[in-house]
Amino acid sequence: MxxxxxxxxxxxxxxxxxxxxxxxxxxxxxxxxxxxxxxxxxxxxxxxxxxxxxxxxxxxxxxxxxxxxxxxxxxxxxxxxxxxxxxxxxxxxxxxxxxxxxxxxxxxxxxxxxxxxxxxxxxxxxxxxxxxxxxxxSGEHFQEAVEIVRSGKLGKITMVHCWNMDNESPNGIGNPPDSDPPPGLDWDMWLGPAPKRPYNPNRCLYHFRWFWDYAGGKVTDWGVHLIDIAVWAMGEHNPLEVSASGGKFALRDNRETPDTVECLFRFKDWLLIYSHRAANAFPANGRGYGTMFFGTNGSLFVDRGGLQVHPEKERIPAYQRGGSPQSxxxxxxxxxxxxxxxxxxxxxLTGVRSTIVPLLGNIAYRTGRTIRWDAQKAQIIGDKEANALLARNWRAPWGIPKRYIQPVG
The missing domain is CATH 3.40.50.720 (NAD(P)-binding Rossmann-like Domain)
Known part of the structure; x- marks a missing residue:
């Protein structure tokens, strides 16, 4: 139609x-x-x-x-x-x-x-x-990676690791002072539903990613791409428990989000780990970013440049291929x-489900404790402070109509 x-x-x-x-x-x-x-x-x-x-x-x-x-x-x-x-x-x-x-x-x-x-x-x-x-x-090699995972060739997959490793040390994005907005910028409109704040160059344009008012740091900015592939291939999008630990340990700038963080998502019978370092770029599994599935018969690595299958004890053949267009x-x-x-x-629906996973990772990080997620009710079980982070106080007149705020499973 x-x-x-x-x-x-x-x-x-x-x-x-x-x-x-x-x-x-x-x-x-x-x-x-x-x-x-x-x-x-x-x-x-x-x-x-x-x-x-x-x-x-x-x-x-x-x-x-x-x-x-x-x-x-x-x-x-x-x-x-x-x-x-x-x-x-x-x-x-x-x-x-x-x-x-x-x-x-x-x-x-x-x-x-x-x-x-x-x-x-x-x-x-x-x-x-x-x-x-x-x-x-939409990338053919990502689709092939998902098919390999779902085929069972890798055996029982017990862990999936996603990561982004960078080095912005020591000064990161710097510490510019608050100032008047530049000419031609409607700062109040740019803020929209976010809280009223003084203009700061790092809060606007690209670096908004590192401030909780506007985004969720690397965990949601890049992590969502990698986590999306993990939950797609594994066929599960609702973690049972989520924990996270990290902090702003190295960068001397005015960002709010962590420069070092590990998020652990426990599903029914497998673990998803997301790792980020912004002060050391030594690669994990030989790559600066990616998603890797660990099974009893072999492991599969995939990023935008291609995929590789690494066998365990020659239980399956090795395999690799290059990348494919995506955008x-x-x-x-x-x-x-x-x-x-x-x-x-x-x-x-698919995009929101994949986004909720890293958002829960950030909530576990910000509360400093393990949280349990009830997807059917769209609530964190027994944790008032954590539940408060599921939403925000929207600045007028930019609120969300209440009739749309319902669980989707």
Whole structure:
């Protein structure tokens, strides 16, 4: 069943909300690889410099807005790409669904668990195509890795390890003082649902990732990509218990998120570990990042560059292959879902489920104790302090409508 009006050859008209590096990446992907299927007609960002640089990169001008809601008012726009900081993902996605737009939202799906649940329920209520930018799911070699894991060739898998190892020491992102916002930045609009804070250069643009008001550090920023592959392959997305330990031990900067952290997720009969170091880049398992499955017959490593199977005692053959495109087929899949109704490689329910796992890791880290997750009730069992971190106090007028806040399992 077609989901937009017109002929099968009609282009999907897009607006890109968020004109920074990720928004520009999506412009290039959607227009170069899927250009026959779509057209970008509008952009939005509360920082005029980002709009100007976006248009210079694209070598053309667009209808440009400082308030994303102007794009949603337009009847000629079919879908939006949400390439904003994490704290805006839910509200923009919900507003877009209510306005009848389809949505491609960047990872992690949401800033917190409750917002993720609301996104799923808004997409369901308004029957919109909502895709999450966990694009590794569209890579053929990632799909093959999942098939190998599920085939049983690796034997009984008891542990999966995901990791990101970097070295930003000693000064990290530095310690710039608070200041007035730069000309052309609507700082109040940029903050949106987040608490009112003085402007600081590190709280804006790329480095927002390292502040709890807007994101979840490396655990959700990159960890979600790796954890997504783990839970997809293993066929489970709801950990029973989650613990985490770490801290800001080495970096002398003003970030809030840890520079060293280990998260442990216990499932029914296997463990998932996520490790991050920001002050030592020595690789784990020979790689700076990746996902590795450990089975009784062998181990499988996968990252964006390819996959490798390492046998245990020659129980299975060794195997390796190179990588495959991911962003481009993900974009095509989104457009085909709108035009033709094909299944999404990563729909909003799938993306939210994968996002909840690292979000729970951050809650365990911030509370300093093991938490137990009840997915059916969308609650942490017997822990009032931890449950408070499932949501946030939204700054008016950017709250989430209560009717969308329901468990999704």
């Amino acid at each position: 077609r989901l937009i009006q017109g002929s099968p050859n009609e282009k999907v008209r897009l607006a890109i909300i968020g004109c920074g590096g990720i928004g520009r990446h999506h412009y290039n992907v959607f227009t170069s690889q899927a250009g026959t299927m779509c057209e970008v007609v509008a952009i939005a960002d509360p920082y005029r410099k980002q709009i100007d640089e976006f248009q210079a990169m694209a070598k053309r001008s667009f209808d440009a807005y400082s308030d994303y809601r102007r794009t949603l008012e337009r009847k000629d726009i079919d879908a939006v790409i949400v390439a904003t900081p994490d704290h805006w993902h839910a509200r923009i996605t919900i507003d877009a669904c209510e306005a009848g737009k389809h949505v491609y939202v960047e990872k992690p799906a949401s800033h917190n668990v409750v917002e993720g649940l609301a996104m799923v329920n808004a997409a369901r209520e308004h029957k919109r195509v909502v895709m999450v930018g966990l694009q590794q799911r 481009e087929p993900h974009a095509v899949n989104f457009l085909r879902a709108i035009r033709e109704g094909v299944p999404l490689a990563c729909d909003i």
